[in-house]
Amino acid sequence: MTTRHFMFAMWEGGGNVPPLLGVARTLLARGHTVTVLGDPTIEAEAQRAGCGFRPWRTAPHRTSLRPEDDLLRDWETKNPLEGLRNYRDKFIAGPAGRYAADTLEAIDAVLPDVMVSEYTIFGACMAAERRALPAVGLVPNIWPLPAAGAPPFGPGFMPARSWLGRLRDTVFRRLVVRTFDQAVPLLNQTRQQLGLPPLRAFFDSLQQVESFLVLTSAAFDFTAPHVPAHVHYVGPVLDDPDWVAPWTAPWPADNRDPLVLVGFSSTFQNQGAALRNVVAALSSLPVRGLVTLGEMLPDGEVTSSGSVVVTRSAPHRELLKSASVLVTHCGHGTTLKALAAGVPMVCMPMGRDQDDTAARVVHAGAGLRLKPSASVSAIRRAVRRVLSEPSFRTAAQRLREAMAEERRHANVAAELEKVGLSSRRAIGVASPEAMPATST
Numbered sequence: 001m002t003t004r005h006f007m008f009a010m011w012e013g014g015g016n017v018p019p020l021l022g023v024a025r026t027l028l029a030r031g032h033t034v035t036v037l038g039d040p041t042i043e044a045e046a047q048r049a050g051c052g053f054r055p056w057r058t059a060p061h062r063t064s065l066r067p068e069d070d071l072l073r074d075w076e077t078k079n080p081l082e083g084l085r086n087y088r089d090k091f092i093a094g095p096a097g098r099y100a101a102d103t104l105e106a107i108d109a110v111l112p113d114v115m116v117s118e119y120t121i122f123g124a125c126m127a128a129e130r131r132a133l134p135a136v137g138l139v140p141n142i143w144p145l146p147a148a149g150a151p152p153f154g155p156g157f158m159p160a161r162s163w164l165g166r167l168r169d170t171v172f173r174r175l176v177v178r179t180f181d182q183a184v185p186l187l188n189q190t191r192q193q194l195g196l197p198p199l200r201a202f203f204d205s206l207q208q209v210e211s212f213l214v215l216t217s218a219a220f221d222f223t224a225p226h227v228p229a230h231v232h233y234v235g236p237v238l239d240d241p242d243w244v245a246p247w248t249a250p251w252p253a254d255n256r257d258p259l260v261l262v263g264f265s266s267t268f269q270n271q272g273a274a275l276r277n278v279v280a281a282l283s284s285l286p287v288r289g290l291v292t293l294g295e296m297l298p299d300g301e302v303t304s305s306g307s308v309v310v311t312r313s314a315p316h317r318e319l320l321k322s323a324s325v326l327v328t329h330c331g332h333g334t335t336l337k338a339l340a341a342g343v344p345m346v347c348m349p350m351g352r353d354q355d356d357t358a359a360r361v362v363h364a365g366a367g368l369r370l371k372p373s374a375s376v377s378a379i380r381r382a383v384r385r386v387l388s389e390p391s392f393r394t395a396a397q398r399l400r401e402a403m404a405e406e407r408r409h410a411n412v413a414a415e416l417e418k419v420g421l422s423s424r425r426a427i428g429v430a431s432p433e434a435m436p437a438t439s440t
Contacts, residue, residue, distance in 0.1 A: 099123025156355025
């Protein structure tokens with residue numbers, strides 16, 4: 001096998017970092033070289049993984065994980081379309097030229113063979129196109145872009161079951177497409193500066209890479225049958241962040257009460273109040289509760305109570321082997337770790353991709369969904385129900401088996417090694433409504 005040099009373009013989004021670096025580790029283990037182009041906050045973890053590193057210089061980036069340094073501050077809006085506009089202007093289209101400039105500089109400095117870009121960093125893909133460098137987009141969560149026949153991303157819709165639901169999906173999907181098409185002139189300014197042909201529509205940019213690799217389970221994502229032909233599901237990468245510390249259970253060895261693991265975002269989403277309600281709900285149940293806070297919440301904002309222990313971090317993958325229920329914001333990594341262990345969930349999504357991930361948990365029958373503002377009594381009832389009704393665990397275990405079968409056939413490193421061996425260039429699809437849909 002010929003070894004190659006892969007450049008990964010990525011950003012500090014919290015839960016996206018461990019799976020992307022997990023892919024990088026897999027490539028390194030196969031003898032390849034990896035250079036990460038990303039936020040300075042990623043540098044230490046990337047280097048510990050064995051990657052070279054170059055920081056974003058002029059493109060937006062974080063130098064700390066403090067909430068005030070967040071690029072998007074997406075917890076400040078609850079309107080899905082407003083959130084998409086914010087994402088479009090502050091992260092995707094607005095700074096595309098700066099991402100492209102930094103990427104061109106990095107490409108010319110380290111001379112990679114393949115560009116591997118997180119799917120939202122359009123500027124990096126433009127830079128690869130300018131240098132005729134084969135490129136692939138990595139999607140570290142469910143497929144988020146509009147696909148005819150599937151509910152649109154954002155509101156957490158369940159699959160349509162009637163003509164009214166299909167109309168709902170069509171109207172909202174067109175709103176999403178229209179929202180993003182407003183950024184086409186700005187993207188085309190950057191493309192013109194790079195000497196690239198213009199886009200006719202925002203989602204034509206999907207065709208500027210050789211393939212997209214989706215790091216989730218096709219059995220879990222009900223959008224899977226509707227994605228474009230060059231989108232491939234390669235299974236989740238379930239690495240815990242490398243800042244997770246070992247943890248020892250404080251309960252007596254003879255305590256056999258069900259273990260309820262609580263994992264919310266590793267980044268700030270103003271989750272303190274929701275976590276305090278979860279602690280209060282679990283404190284009145286005959287369970288062992290373990291709440292992991294991550295690095296963002298200040299000391300003392302959420303505290304232990306009774307049989308509920310609050311800690312900064314603990315190894316989720318290991319603990320889920322013995323957990324009965326997971327209470328979670330439904331971030332993609334946390335959710336898929338639970339399903340890989342056959343553990344059902346109480347989902348309290350707080351934004352981003354979480355509402356849509358929670359919809360897939362509920363659609364599969366593997367959990368219940370609550371608002372993040374749910375009361376202590378509502379959380380208590382939901383946990384009791386998931387603990388007492390076997391159907392939730394049965395559904396979670398069914399997904400565990402499907403994911404295990406997928407892993408026998410999926411190989412993200414092998415897919416990346418194929419990139420560039422055949423040429424696939426832009427085919428100019430006008431909009432997602434016209435994209436060919438295939439099963440994966």
